[in-house]
Amino acid sequence: MPYRHIFGPVPSRRLGISLGVDVIPYKYCPLNCVYCEVQRTNHLTVRRQKFFPPEEIISEVREVLSTNPKLDYVTFSGAGEPTLYSRIGDIILRIKEEFPQYKLALLTNGVLLKHPTVRKEILPLDLILPSLDACHQDTFEKINRPHPSVKVSDLISGLIDLRKEYSGFIWLEVFIIAGLNDSEEELECLSKALNRIQPDKVQLNSLDRPGAEFWVKPAGSRVLREVQRFLSERVNMPVEIIARIPSDKDELIIPPEIEQKFATLLNDHPSTPEEISKASGLHINEVSHYLRQLHLEHKISIKQGQKGPLFVWKKS
Ligand code: SF4
Numbered sequence: 001m002p003y004r005h006i007f008g009p010v011p012s013r014r015l016g017i018s019l020g021v022d023v024i025p026y027k028y029c030p031l032n033c034v035y036c037e038v039q040r041t042n043h044l045t046v047r048r049q050k051f052f053p054p055e056e057i058i059s060e061v062r063e064v065l066s067t068n069p070k071l072d073y074v075t076f077s078g079a080g081e082p083t084l085y086s087r088i089g090d091i092i093l094r095i096k097e098e099f100p101q102y103k104l105a106l107l108t109n110g111v112l113l114k115h116p117t118v119r120k121e122i123l124p125l126d127l128i129l130p131s132l133d134a135c136h137q138d139t140f141e142k143i144n145r146p147h148p149s150v151k152v153s154d155l156i157s158g159l160i161d162l163r164k165e166y167s168g169f170i171w172l173e174v175f176i177i178a179g180l181n182d183s184e185e186e187l188e189c190l191s192k193a194l195n196r197i198q199p200d201k202v203q204l205n206s207l208d209r210p211g212a213e214f215w216v217k218p219a220g221s222r223v224l225r226e227v228q229r230f231l232s233e234r235v236n237m238p239v240e241i242i243a244r245i246p247s248d249k250d251e252l253i254i255p256p257e258i259e260q261k262f263a264t265l266l267n268d269h270p271s272t273p274e275e276i277s278k279a280s281g282l283h284i285n286e287v288s289h290y291l292r293q294l295h296l297e298h299k300i301s302i303k304q305g306q307k308g309p310l311f312v313w314k315k316s
Pocket residue numbers: 029030031032033035036037038041078079080081109
């Protein structure tokens with residue numbers, strides 16, 4: 001039975017085998033990152049809402065976890081910012097209570113962590129994976145295109161406060177875009193912020209699947225290693241590269257019926273990930289994983305459309 005709030009489990013570079021829990025409608029987010037793999041934000045907002053009844057989400061989680069799947073994490077993520085869901089705290093507590101054997105993680109852009117109530121709600125998690133791509137407001141605006149009310153200084157203060165209050169693991173992601181946030185000036189400022197935040201580790205990422213904007217390209221391994229060296233000399237926590245490098249082995253096997261579905265769909269008409277998700281009934285994050293794999297296998301090509309990248313099946 002297709003679920004509305006659950007996707008995967010998907011193999012994840014950062015989290016191993018992760019079951020996704022999506023508590024947000026498509027693309028509600030306080031940011032509109034140029035590299036977003038689930039495309040442009042169509043609801044740029046900082047307002048928390050009760051988008052769905054908690055019971056609807058809990059019953060899906062319960063149905064899947066009662067079958068005892070082998071998982072490394074149950075992860076709040078999806079095509080938007082999970083902390084915008086005003087009942088996320090209740091969901092976290094319920095899963096912890098009913099399924100204490102599973103570890104819970106949260107992927108967040110960190111924007112709402114400036115609010116003490118939001119930080120309090122997520123304290124029971126085992127792992128929090130926030131993002132911080134820039135330290136100067138102008139660079140932050142170029143990369144993350146925030147809601148007008150969002151200041152990167154507040155985001156950094158929220159992360160510092162979270163570290164003081166939260167005893168679980170924090171792995172902070174920095175997404176590198178060559179020419180935007182790899183300058184000495186930006187990295188110097190970022191390293192100072194990282195030393196104040198004190199995450200358990202810093203993870204450098206780069207474009208892996210097509211982003212919201214066509215012009216965003218993966219940072220090469222030379223750039224990533226240089227950034228890693230620069231930060232490592234200045235911060236007192238490990239800095240690792242998690243971006244895929246071209247020699248990495250493929251890790252996703254696409255079921256034949258899914259590949260056929262994509263072939264039929266994209267042969268007939270080039271589509272955005274959102275359109276593919278609607279037509280196939282697959283969650284947008286699963287669509288994004290499959291597109292990445294099909295692209296690696298040279299089965300699809302990408303062209304620029306008005307709403308962002310369009311995917312096209314290659315004629316053999
Ligand atoms: S990458 Fe995350 S924070 Fe940025 S626009 Fe996409 S969903 Fe929002």
